[in-house]
Amino acid sequence: MKYRYSVFILFLLLLLHSLGMSAQIKGVITDSLTNEPLMYITVQYEGKGIGTISNGAGEYQVETPKGLNELTFSAIGYVTKRVKFAPGTKVLDVQLAPADVMLSEVVVKPKKEKYSRKNNPAVDFMRKVIAHKKALKLEENDYYQYLKYEKMKMSLNDVTPEKLEKGIYKKFSFFKDQVEESPKTNKMILPISIKETASRTIYRKDPKSKKTIIEGMNSSGIEEFFNTGDMLGTILNDVFSDINIYDDDIRLLQRRFVSPIGRGAITFYKYYLMDTLMVDKQECVHLTFVPQNPQDFGFTGHLYVVRDSSYAVKRCTMNLPKKTGVNFVENMDIVQQYEQMPDSTWVLTDDDMTVELTFVKGIQGLEVQRTTKYTDYKFDEIEPRLFRLKGNVIKEANMMSKTDEYWAQVRQVPLTKKESNMDLFMNRIEQIPGFKYVIFGAKALIENFVETGSKEHPSKVDIGPINTMITSNYVNGTRFRLSAMTTGNLHPHWSFSGYGAYGTKDKKWFYSGEAAYSFNKREYVLWEFPKHYLAFKYTYDVMSPMDKYLMTDKDNMFVGWKWATVDQMSYIRDATLTYELETNTGFSMMAMARHRNDQPAGILQYWKNNGAVAGQLDETNTLVHDMTTAELGVTLRYAPGETFINTKQRRVPVSLDAPVFTLSHTIGFKGVFGGEYNFNLTELGLRKRFWFGSWGKIDITARAGAQWNTVPFPLLNLPMANLSYITQNNESFCLINNMEFLNDRYASLALSYDMNGKLFNRIPLIKKLKWRERFRIRGLWGTLTDKNNPYKSHNPDLFLFPMRDGMPTSYVMGKTPYIEASIGIYNIFKLLHIEYVRRLTYTNMPGVQKDGIRFMILTIF
Numbered sequence: 001m002k003y004r005y006s007v008f009i010l011f012l013l014l015l016l017h018s019l020g021m022s023a024q025i026k027g028v029i030t031d032s033l034t035n036e037p038l039m040y041i042t043v044q045y046e047g048k049g050i051g052t053i054s055n056g057a058g059e060y061q062v063e064t065p066k067g068l069n070e071l072t073f074s075a076i077g078y079v080t081k082r083v084k085f086a087p088g089t090k091v092l093d094v095q096l097a098p099a100d101v102m103l104s105e106v107v108v109k110p111k112k113e114k115y116s117r118k119n120n121p122a123v124d125f126m127r128k129v130i131a132h133k134k135a136l137k138l139e140e141n142d143y144y145q146y147l148k149y150e151k152m153k154m155s156l157n158d159v160t161p162e163k164l165e166k167g168i169y170k171k172f173s174f175f176k177d178q179v180e181e182s183p184k185t186n187k188m189i190l191p192i193s194i195k196e197t198a199s200r201t202i203y204r205k206d207p208k209s210k211k212t213i214i215e216g217m218n219s220s221g222i223e224e225f226f227n228t229g230d231m232l233g234t235i236l237n238d239v240f241s242d243i244n245i246y247d248d249d250i251r252l253l254q255r256r257f258v259s260p261i262g263r264g265a266i267t268f269y270k271y272y273l274m275d276t277l278m279v280d281k282q283e284c285v286h287l288t289f290v291p292q293n294p295q296d297f298g299f300t301g302h303l304y305v306v307r308d309s310s311y312a313v314k315r316c317t318m319n320l321p322k323k324t325g326v327n328f329v330e331n332m333d334i335v336q337q338y339e340q341m342p343d344s345t346w347v348l349t350d351d352d353m354t355v356e357l358t359f360v361k362g363i364q365g366l367e368v369q370r371t372t373k374y375t376d377y378k379f380d381e382i383e384p385r386l387f388r389l390k391g392n393v394i395k396e397a398n399m400m401s402k403t404d405e406y407w408a409q410v411r412q413v414p415l416t417k418k419e420s421n422m423d424l425f426m427n428r429i430e431q432i433p434g435f436k437y438v439i440f441g442a443k444a445l446i447e448n449f450v451e452t453g454s455k456e457h458p459s460k461v462d463i464g465p466i467n468t469m470i471t472s473n474y475v476n477g478t479r480f481r482l483s484a485m486t487t488g489n490l491h492p493h494w495s496f497s498g499y500g501a502y503g504t505k506d507k508k509w510f511y512s513g514e515a516a517y518s519f520n521k522r523e524y525v526l527w528e529f530p531k532h533y534l535a536f537k538y539t540y541d542v543m544s545p546m547d548k549y550l551m552t553d554k555d556n557m558f559v560g561w562k563w564a565t566v567d568q569m570s571y572i573r574d575a576t577l578t579y580e581l582e583t584n585t586g587f588s589m590m591a592m593a594r595h596r597n598d599q600p601a602g603i604l605q606y607w608k609n610n611g612a613v614a615g616q617l618d619e620t621n622t623l624v625h626d627m628t629t630a631e632l633g634v635t636l637r638y639a640p641g642e643t644f645i646n647t648k649q650r651r652v653p654v655s656l657d658a659p660v661f662t663l664s665h666t667i668g669f670k671g672v673f674g675g676e677y678n679f680n681l682t683e684l685g686l687r688k689r690f691w692f693g694s695w696g697k698i699d700i701t702a703r704a705g706a707q708w709n710t711v712p713f714p715l716l717n718l719p720m721a722n723l724s725y726i727t728q729n730n731e732s733f734c735l736i737n738n739m740e741f742l743n744d745r746y747a748s749l750a751l752s753y754d755m756n757g758k759l760f761n762r763i764p765l766i767k768k769l770k771w772r773e774r775f776r777i778r779g780l781w782g783t784l785t786d787k788n789n790p791y792k793s794h795n796p797d798l799f800l801f802p803m804r805d806g807m808p809t810s811y812v813m814g815k816t817p818y819i820e821a822s823i824g825i826y827n828i829f830k831l832l833h834i835e836y837v838r839r840l841t842y843t844n845m846p847g848v849q850k851d852g853i854r855f856m857i858l859t860i861f
Contacts, residue, residue, distance in 0.1 A: 025085065025092050026061040029054050029073060032095040038075070040302055040317060041096070042286065044277050046072040046082075051277045053302075056333055057186050064089075074275065115270050122271035122287060129303075130261050132311040133246050136346050138203070145202045146347070147376040149412040152197075152236050153419065154221070155182070155189035157356055157367040174428050180418045182367060184333060184354040189367050193221030194419050195236070198402075198410040202382050209387045214395045216402040216410065220422040225439050239861070240353060240370050243334060245316055249693050253326060253861035254655065255756070256691045257297045260289050261313065264693050268298055276307060279314050282340075283307045294321035295761040295770070296694050301334075312346045314338055325757050325770050327830050327861050330365065331356040347377050373412035391584025392641065430455065449648045453489065460490035465649055468499075468555035474567045475542045475601045477505025481555055485525075485648075492521040495533075501541070501555075506601075512539040527651050529644070530582040539574045542601055545739050549720045549732060553649065562723040563852060566738050568604035568802055568809070570714075573597040586640035586658075592633040592666075595673050598714060599626040606712070609790040609798040617800055624799065627714065630675030633666035656699065660687040668715070677797070679709040681717075687730075696756040700749075701731040707744040710787045712799035713810065717743045719780055719818075727824075727835055727854040733778055735820050735839040735849055739802055739810045743782030750778040757827070774824040774835070781817040809847070816841050826858050833858040 029038045037058025044051025045068050054060040062071070069087065074080040078096040085092055117123045138144050159169070159179050169175045175190065182189045198216040203209070243250050248262035258268045274286040284304040291298035301318035305311055318334040320326055337350040351372040358365040418425075429435060436454070444450050449464030463484045471479045485497035498513035516535035522528050526535075544566045547554040575595045582588040600606050606624035607617055641658040644651045668679035683705035691697045705717050719741050722732035731750040757772040786792045789812060790800055801810040824835035835854045843850050 023064045023088075023090075024061055025064045025071075025089055026059065027092040027094060029058045029060060029094050029096060032097045038078075038096060041073055041075045041078075042275055042277055044072055044275075045070070053277075056184060117266065120271070122273040123266060125273065125285065125305075126261070126266060126271050126287070129305055129311045129313070130263070130265065133261055136310065136312055137246050138345075138347065139205065141203075141345070141379050142205045143203065143379055143382050145200060145378050145382060146374050147410070148197075148199050148201060149373045149375075149410055150197045150199075151369075151371045151413055152193075152195045152240070153191055153369040153371075154193040154236065155191045155367045155369075157182075157185075157187060157189055157365040159188040159190050172428075172432060174425070178418050178421070178425050180416060182354070182369075184352075184369065185331070185356065185367070187367070191221075191416075191418050191422065193219075193223060194415070194422050195219040195221075196407070196411070198407075202386055204382060204387055210392065211387065211389060212393050213386075213389075214393065214399050216406060217395075217399045218402065218407060221426065224426060225443070236368065236370075240355060240368055242372065243336065243351060243353070244348075245313065245336065249691060251657075253329070255297055255326075255861060256693060256697070257299060258291075258694050260299060260301065260303060260316070260318070262693070265289075268292060268296070268694055274302075277304075279304050282314060284314050291321060293761055294323040295325040295757065295767055297325065297756060298694065299334075306340075310344075310346070312338065312340070325761060325772075327770070327827065328357050328359050329355060329861065330358045341377060343379070345377075345379065348374050350374075371413050375412065391586075394584070447648045458489040459487055461486055462648060465553055465556075467557050468553050471555045471557050471560045473542065473544075473560065473569070474565060475506055475569050476501075476503025476508075479503050479555070488522045488524045492523075493518050495522070495526045495535075503542070506542075508542075510541040512537065512541060514538075525646055525648060528646055529651075530584060531580050531588070532582060533580055535578045535580075537574075537576045537578070539572065539576075541572055542569055543572050544569045545714070545718055546721050546723060549722075550728075552728075558726055559724045559728075561725050563725055563849065564723050564737055566723060567602040567804075568600075568738055569602045570604065571599040571601050573599075586638055586642060588637045588639075590635045590637075592631075592635075594631050594633070595628075595675075596631075597626055597628045603804060604802055606714075607800040608796050609794065609800055610796040617803065617806070621800065622796075627712065628674045628676050629668050629679075629715070630673040631666050631668045631679075633664060635662065635664040637662045656687070656689050657691075661685070668709075668711075677709070677711055677715065679707060679711045679715055681705065681707050681715070694756075695758055696754045699730050699752040699754075702747075702749050703731065704747040705745075707788070710795060710797060711744075712797065713739075713742050713788075713790075713801060714799070716784070716788065717746045717782065719746075719782075720748070725854055727833070727856050730776070731778070733780065733818070733820060734822070734837045734854055735852060736780075736818065737809070737847065740845075740848075741780070741782055741813050741818065742801065742810050743784055743813060744788045745785070746780065746782035748778070748780045750776070752776045770827055770830070771825050772827045774826060774833075776822045776824070776835075777819065778821075779817045779819045780813075782813045784812045807846070811845065813842075818842055822854075827860070831857060831859055 029041045030036060031038055039054055039056045039058060041054040042051065043054065043060045043062055048068060050063060050065065052060055052062045070082055070084045072080065072082050073094050073096060081094060081096055083092065083094060163169060164176055179188050179190050196218040197214060199212050199214045201210070201212045239253055241251055243252065245259050245261055247259055248264065249256040250259050258265055260269060269289040269291055272288045274288060276283060276285055285307050287303045287305065289303065290300045299318040300321050301316065303313060304315040306314050315338065316336045320329055320332045333354045335352045336348060338346050339349045340346050353370040355368045356365060357368065444466060448466050449462040450466065451459035452461050452463065453459030461484055465483060468481050468483060473479060479501055481499050481501035483499035486495055495516040495518060496514065499511065501510040514535055514537040516526050516533050518526055518533040520530065520532050526533060543554065550559065552559060577593045578590060580588065580590045606627065608622040608624055610620065610622055637660070639658050639660040642660070643654045645654055662685040664683045666681045668677050669675045670678045683703065686702045689697055689699050707716055718739055719736045720732045721736040721738060722728050722734055723738060727734065730752045731748065753775045755773045757770065759773055760771045761767045788798065790798045801808045803809060819840040820837060821840060822835050822837040824833060826833035828834060833856045836851065837854055838851045839848065842848065
């Protein structure tokens with residue numbers, strides 16, 4: 001009886017609930033000529049304030065109140081259509097006829113329109129939206145905090161029925177079991193990676209401070225096969241970052257896009273007033289926008305602005321123009337939803353993004369979905385102690401070990417069945433015969449290291465870098481090298497690394513070994529954030545003076561291809577003790593104690609400046625076999641907001657937007673452990689990137705330094721020369737020879753302006769190639785005081801300048817700075833960067849190259 005009674009009550013409640021609901025009508029809107037589904041079509045009962053818009057698949061669903069039986073379907077570029085329907089109709093599919101217009105992605109415009117911003121009601125309305133946006137920013141509040149849940153999902157895209165009947169899908173049926181339908185594109189996808197993050201953000205206006213506390217993190221998928229931290233997740237979060245349309249520029253795909261309500265939006269976009277409709281029971285003005293030039297980095301889309309004095313955005317949808325200059329993105333769909341709090345504050349509640357990527361035609365593409373939900377907004381005063389936490393991003397110690405109950409509570413979007421089975425799917429992949437060899441090769445290619453372990457027995461020793469195994473140089477000839485390092489699987493605190501090498505020309509063995517103790521427990525490599533370690537390294541090897549400026553390993557086979565013969569080198573025997581401390585605030589400190597012996601090699605010789613004529617070589621000069629230094633150094637570095645990923649070779653910045661300040665001082669001691677010279681070397685550095693919206697960005701790098709004491713030329717300031725055909729960092733000089741200028745005071749400035757295709761996008765025919773332009777100029781000012789100039793001093797502590805065939809190869813700079821400029825074209829075949837470099841000063845000196853071609857492999861969005 002109790003069961004029957006419960007069922008009856010439940011049935012009665014459901015009946016009453018259904019009677020109180022309005023009937024609904026739904027359907028699909030398509031183009032009458034192409035039969036393609038039409039998104040963002042306005043569907044409404046005209047004049048009644050009831051309506052909706054169609055989704056990405058052209059689908060719509062709207063209530064059917066009693067007494068209303070006519071729907072209006074409208075959009076710019078299509079003939080408005082009014083359709084009457086009979087009572088009880090539940091499905092109504094509609095086709096719209098194109099007007100005399102041309103469809104351009106979501107937004108449409110006349111073929112030969114004469115767009116003008118003057119006396120344009122859409123532009124006048126947008127000026128008011130932009131003028132009011134500052135008052136709508138959360139940062140106008142004294143305090144705020146909110147909870148954020150984000151799910152980042154990567155899948156193989158468009159797994160068609162034909163693909164399921166061949167290849168790996170046919171051979172292994174469990175791949176078919178993992179396939180699901182994308183709710184955004186309605187294509188069949190195969191999820192391969194899921195990452196969930198739950199965090200809390202707090203903000204204080206005075207003194208200004210904003211911190212994100214990551215409370216939970218959960219990931220599974222292909223990144224489990226790689227051991228250098230959350231590399232995939234970090235890259236995805238940076239490439240598909242959060243979007244704030246109230247900023248002037250939107251950072252996305254590691255580029256800057258002009259926001260549709262940014263300061264420069266009026267001159268960048270064309271705006272069209274559509275109509276007025278109800279969005280979540282609020283009357284909104286519907287506008288569309290499209291870039292003036294579709295190849296510029298901007299969006300097409302729709303804005304739904306509340307029709308009141310606030311001019312607040314209620315909803316925003318954006319995607320990329322069909323002719324966009326962005327690489328690899330086949331389709332992008334961004335939807336943001338805003339809500340008004342009881343105190344009238346507007347807040348972002350939903351930020352969803354779906355991106356379809358195609359890298360090479362004929363090869364399986366990817367779909368990336370980022371689903372973000374913001375909840376629990378509060379504007380009360382926040383405890384001051386929370387702002388004393390170090391760093392802008394604070395990770396709770398147990399964030400990776402949250403329980404299922406925790407995730408069930410914070411998860412705003414439930415996992416699909418296939419997402420929940422990700423771990424099982426990865427385990428089944430591992431059982432595929434030969435898979436371990438595939439992943440072995442992939443790791444070697446991506447990580448440049450070979451692991452010696454397995455999943456059951458994680459690698460304790462990795463062999464690599466692979467690209468240093470066979471190289472060549474002037475002194476060694478062909479050089480063979482074998483390198484290895486231990487991992488955190490051997491010991492979470494102790495780390496050992498080193499290499500052995502052999503030169504076939506000089507028939508010498510070389511070696512290096514390092515032992516380090518990390519005070520922080522490490523997962524895999526020594527340089528995991530935050531670094532805090534003590535290391536001792538001993539090296540015997542051959543080096544060129546320029547090797548210390550390389551951003552990569554000096555034995556990298558690609559860097560070994562040089563435009564000039566480097567025949568002035570040294571055998572170095574180096575013992576270094578290093579202590580490094582890194583903090584969450586972006587500040588780091590490194591202290592160093594070094595003992596170094598330097599023996600010239602190749603054609604390089606050290607001649608004492610004790611001849612009859614200053615600076616000239618004769619029979620009275622003394623040949624020096626080697627020189628020894630004992631030194632202490634400290635380097636301070638400050639890089640607030642810097643983000644990076646760990647590779648097995650080094651730490652790589654994810655973004656260069658953060659400023660980087662460095663200050664170092666090195667002291668040499670004469671008579672201590674065989675040190676032959678007293679010296680003090682001070683260097684200062686600054687690097688910063690500035691964005692100019694659609695006009696690209698400028699990277700600025702400045703350096704200055706001084707050698708305060710009297711020292712031989714190996715201890716002077718050497719120009720940062722890059723003798724490779726591969727263009728490298730922004731500050732290195734491409735056409736300065738090895739040790740061409742010797743200074744004890746110097747300052748350098750490098751400017752690199754990346755216009756991001758702003759010019760090429762406006763040139764007929766060329767714009768179809770999607771090339772992008774870059775301009776660089778680098779300058780060096782330096783001087784050599786008389787006390788360090790062997791041509792003006794007889795001090796025997798000095799060495800004669802390096803020579804070749806009795807003629808000097810190093811010089812003292814005059815009052816004119818050294819300047820070189822370059823013009824580069826990149827994104828050639830979406831892969832190649834080619835740069836023409838021209839030397840503008842000191843062009844008549846012997847042995848110089850006045851110009852040259854440099855290149856690099858550069859794959860970007």
